[in-house]
Amino acid sequence: MDPQAQTADTLIHPGWIVPVIPRGAVLENYSIALTGDRISALLPRREAEAITARHVLELPGHALMPGLVNSHGHAAMSLLRGYADDQPLMSWLEQHIWPAEAAHVSAGFVRDGVELAIAEMIRAGTTTFSDMYFFPDACAETAQRLGMRCQITFPILDLPTVWARSADEYISKGLALRDDVKHSTLVTVGFGPHATYTVSEPNLIKVATLAAELDVAVQIHLHETRGEVLLAVESNGERPLDSLHRLGLLGPRTQCVHMTDLGDQDIALLAATGAHVVHCPQSNMKLASGTCPVTRLLAKGVNVALGSDSAASNNDLNMFGEMQSAALLAKLHSEDAAALPAFDALAMATINGARALGLEDRIGSLETGKLADLIAVDLSQPETQPVYNPLSQLVYACNGSQVTHSWIGGVQVMQQRQLTHIDLTALGSRTRVWQERIRNRFPDD
Amino acid sequence: MDPQAQTADTLIHPGWIVPVIPRGAVLENYSIALTGDRISALLPRREAEAITARHVLELPGHALMPGLVNSHGHAAMSLLRGYADDQPLMSWLEQHIWPAEAAHVSAGFVRDGVELAIAEMIRAGTTTFSDMYFFPDACAETAQRLGMRCQITFPILDLPTVWARSADEYISKGLALRDDVKHSTLVTVGFGPHATYTVSEPNLIKVATLAAELDVAVQIHLHETRGEVLLAVESNGERPLDSLHRLGLLGPRTQCVHMTDLGDQDIALLAATGAHVVHCPQSNMKLASGTCPVTRLLAKGVNVALGSDSAASNNDLNMFGEMQSAALLAKLHSEDAAALPAFDALAMATINGARALGLEDRIGSLETGKLADLIAVDLSQPETQPVYNPLSQLVYACNGSQVTHSWIGGVQVMQQRQLTHIDLTALGSRTRVWQERIRNRFPDD
Numbered sequence: 001m002d003p004q005a006q007t008a009d010t011l012i013h014p015g016w017i018v019p020v021i022p023r024g025a026v027l028e029n030y031s032i033a034l035t036g037d038r039i040s041a042l043l044p045r046r047e048a049e050a051i052t053a054r055h056v057l058e059l060p061g062h063a064l065m066p067g068l069v070n071s072h073g074h075a076a077m078s079l080l081r082g083y084a085d086d087q088p089l090m091s092w093l094e095q096h097i098w099p100a101e102a103a104h105v106s107a108g109f110v111r112d113g114v115e116l117a118i119a120e121m122i123r124a125g126t127t128t129f130s131d132m133y134f135f136p137d138a139c140a141e142t143a144q145r146l147g148m149r150c151q152i153t154f155p156i157l158d159l160p161t162v163w164a165r166s167a168d169e170y171i172s173k174g175l176a177l178r179d180d181v182k183h184s185t186l187v188t189v190g191f192g193p194h195a196t197y198t199v200s201e202p203n204l205i206k207v208a209t210l211a212a213e214l215d216v217a218v219q220i221h222l223h224e225t226r227g228e229v230l231l232a233v234e235s236n237g238e239r240p241l242d243s244l245h246r247l248g249l250l251g252p253r254t255q256c257v258h259m260t261d262l263g264d265q266d267i268a269l270l271a272a273t274g275a276h277v278v279h280c281p282q283s284n285m286k287l288a289s290g291t292c293p294v295t296r297l298l299a300k301g302v303n304v305a306l307g308s309d310s311a312a313s314n315n316d317l318n319m320f321g322e323m324q325s326a327a328l329l330a331k332l333h334s335e336d337a338a339a340l341p342a343f344d345a346l347a348m349a350t351i352n353g354a355r356a357l358g359l360e361d362r363i364g365s366l367e368t369g370k371l372a373d374l375i376a377v378d379l380s381q382p383e384t385q386p387v388y389n390p391l392s393q394l395v396y397a398c399n400g401s402q403v404t405h406s407w408i409g410g411v412q413v414m415q416q417r418q419l420t421h422i423d424l425t426a427l428g429s430r431t432r433v434w435q436e437r438i439r440n441r442f443p444d445d
Numbered sequence: 446m447d448p449q450a451q452t453a454d455t456l457i458h459p460g461w462i463v464p465v466i467p468r469g470a471v472l473e474n475y476s477i478a479l480t481g482d483r484i485s486a487l488l489p490r491r492e493a494e495a496i497t498a499r500h501v502l503e504l505p506g507h508a509l510m511p512g513l514v515n516s517h518g519h520a521a522m523s524l525l526r527g528y529a530d531d532q533p534l535m536s537w538l539e540q541h542i543w544p545a546e547a548a549h550v551s552a553g554f555v556r557d558g559v560e561l562a563i564a565e566m567i568r569a570g571t572t573t574f575s576d577m578y579f580f581p582d583a584c585a586e587t588a589q590r591l592g593m594r595c596q597i598t599f600p601i602l603d604l605p606t607v608w609a610r611s612a613d614e615y616i617s618k619g620l621a622l623r624d625d626v627k628h629s630t631l632v633t634v635g636f637g638p639h640a641t642y643t644v645s646e647p648n649l650i651k652v653a654t655l656a657a658e659l660d661v662a663v664q665i666h667l668h669e670t671r672g673e674v675l676l677a678v679e680s681n682g683e684r685p686l687d688s689l690h691r692l693g694l695l696g697p698r699t700q701c702v703h704m705t706d707l708g709d710q711d712i713a714l715l716a717a718t719g720a721h722v723v724h725c726p727q728s729n730m731k732l733a734s735g736t737c738p739v740t741r742l743l744a745k746g747v748n749v750a751l752g753s754d755s756a757a758s759n760n761d762l763n764m765f766g767e768m769q770s771a772a773l774l775a776k777l778h779s780e781d782a783a784a785l786p787a788f789d790a791l792a793m794a795t796i797n798g799a800r801a802l803g804l805e806d807r808i809g810s811l812e813t814g815k816l817a818d819l820i821a822v823d824l825s826q827p828e829t830q831p832v833y834n835p836l837s838q839l840v841y842a843c844n845g846s847q848v849t850h851s852w853i854g855g856v857q858v859m860q861q862r863q864l865t866h867i868d869l870t871a872l873g874s875r876t877r878v879w880q881e882r883i884r885n886r887f888p889d890d
Contacts, residue, residue: 082837285773386880392527435831
């Protein structure tokens with residue numbers, strides 16, 4: 001054994017380790033050592049006993065696994081959770097969400113909304129999230145302050161909003177943020193053109209050029225509904241996915257969010273270009289958007305990650321719920337109870353997310369040398385007993401509240417359900433202030 | 446004010462009361478008084494201050510609502526949670542579940558399995574469950590010992606099992622149980638013929654005759670899959686629902702569980718006869734069974750309740766998850782984001798369940814004179830903040846772990862997340878003994 005590995009900052013002896021790589025593995029009587037921001041060893045317990053560590057944790061009823069990767073969302077919108085439910089998509093947006101955003105969204109709104117979102121995400125096992133929202137600098141600042149990992153794809157629209165007046169301004173502000181955080185170990189920045197129906201072709205071409213030049217990620221809402229696809233075909237004779245391809249925007253840096261209404265030719269194009277899909281099952285169901293054909297995509301080798309979308313259309317940021325919904329929806333949709341088995345759903349929420357976000361070499365699995373982004377899930381509670389197969393318990397029975405410990409880059413952000421970086425009482429007070437402001441501005445809702 | 450109401454055992458001042466009746470109501474600045482096993486008053490807080498109570502509870506961040514009614518399940522199968530997932534339905538049953546049951550199910554298995562199920566159910570807000578499983582006497586005994594309300598529909602099959610050898614023996618044992626518990630305030634007993642493909646017509650006619658004579662409930666698995674319906678049509682030219690009707694088994698005492706693959710004529714027949722439907726969304730999705738057309742049923746006036754089915758096909762007994770899944774699935778299935786709004790899902794899990802189980806006059810809503818079956822849900826946690834509409838938070842954002850207090854017939858069964866009747870440590874030990882036995886019996890699984 002490497003003498004380097006004889007000391008560690010933290011040594012954990014859990015009941016099970018679910019490393020995600022190798023595929024489907026469940027290790028019993030294994031331990032994991034964390035040193036600095038990395039996983040320094042993953043080895044049989046009897047060998048691990050030789051390691052001297054400052055903190056030793058015995059978690060015999062817990063499964064240890066990679067922190068979850070929430071690959072799509074709008075974190076600050078947690079302040080609009082449940083603000084206008086059970087509405088058709090367009091009236092939800094046009095009569096409720098957009099007016100509320102126009103009236104209230106500011107850097108302060110984003111700071112508080114992102115903190116609320118991060119509190120909820122860490123409590124349910126997420127350690128990395130992707131965000132697309134106004135004032136992305138406030139999101140970046142909040143994530144770094146709270147020790148949370150995130151990919152920010154700054155928004156780009158043709159229309160003016162509270163954050164910027166033109167596509168050029170969105171882009172220049174976004175690229176300035178990218179410069180500001182270029183040394184951050186937690187935050188990466190990419191482009192977030194909203195959709196093909198809200199960003200003109202010249203502006204999409206600009207994004208394509210800059211993204212290739214800078215080698216950074218692009219995340220875009222695509223094929224969210226059949227209506228979106230039909231309107232595009234009516235207006236320019238082309239499906240949105242084909243437009244992206246023609247504009248040079250479809251490739252291994254591209255993250256296509258939602259992706260309902262896909263035919264075989266769409267799936268073949270995704271596979272050929274190496275573009276990633278981010279599936280948001282609960283949001284797609286709640287807004288009656290349609291169904292992403294996950295099993296067909298995976299069968300053709302397309303990488304499919306998982307996202308919660310915002311709390312305004314979900315209404316939670318719980319990736320355990322998304323894993324369960326993804327698996328159940330895939331079985332129903334493909335009329336096959338064996339479709340999308342537990343491990344595949346778990347992979348979507350971990351390594352596939354890391355791959356989509358370009359972070360595969362650093363996170364998404366428990367492997368020596370990777371960043372120490374990991375969580376402990378207590379399977380000894382009645383909800384997850386007995387344990388025949390920890391993978392089944394994690395995907396089909398765990399509701400997220402069994403996550404007890406969480407580390408991001410080796411820093412412990414939750415300990416026995418207590419958040420170490422967030423004061424929930426103070427956050428609750430600020431949340432209620434926003435609630436009163438937003439409620440009073442729209443007394444008819 | 447009634448001088449009777451000037452004293453109470455318990456007086457609760459919550460942030461909100463969701464009484465379910467009247468439809469959609471959310472009461473702020475209201476209080477509720479419990480006396481003996483009943484709700485003795487529900488009134489504005491300023492009037493409630495005049496009541497003298499032995500216990501006074503301030504719950505300013507909580508919503509108080511009726512305990513949830515889980516209208517279909519097989520509680521003891523919690524011991525098989527996650528035992529054989531991601532299998533097609535018939536191999537799941539024939540190669541895994543049925544052999545395991547044949548080898549292990551006993552009165553002791555049922556006692557421990559039901560206790561595990563009740564622990565999980567109370568922790569997620571259920572106060573009444575319906576059960577259909579072998580050794581129903583062990584279930585009845587356990588439910589009464591733990592203070593849990595339940596409807597037991599004892600199983601009836603043509604085939605011999607560990608519990609009985611013939612349909613007549615199932616029926617005579619079941620009716621003996623009904624006599625044994627006839628004075629119980631917690632347990633009611635009805636008939637549980639398994640399905641039209643496992644119980645012959647003469648035996649179904651026997652059930653129809655006895656159920657009418659005794660005026661008791663009948664619960665049956667019906668139209669669980671399109672395959673079941675097609676096989677029935679092939680074998681006798683009749684859809685299972687039509688067979689039940691011809692045999693005199695379709696009426697206001699009948700609870701039809703699952704009900705996928707329904708045409709307009711099926712829905713009209715259900716509406717005309719007053720039979721109830723129990724929708725099990727997560728089980729139907731996980732086993733790829735099909736979709737119950739909930740919005741069409743409700744539109745025609747059919748009463749639709751909600752059930753978890755067993756933990757072996759779900760894999761939890763969390764009715765908050767079922768409410769959310771029911772709402773999301775209805776929206777997706779009917780391609781309408783406004784379909785099955787939050788209150789309708791909440792009604793399915795409360796008053797509709799009470800109605801299906803024939804308990805509508807006693808439970809399912811918070812009304813003066815009804816039994817004190819109620820729960821408190823903490824909405825002050827990050828997962829359910831802010832609160833624009835408590836109904837939205839309960840259905841779309843609450844994962845069940847926010848339920849903090851629960852009363853059944855005025856008896857407190859959970860207090861600040863602590864179960865008052867169940868020793869979780871002892872239950873955990875017994876669960877692990879079953880796990881080892883079951884795992885060792887089938888080493889290949």
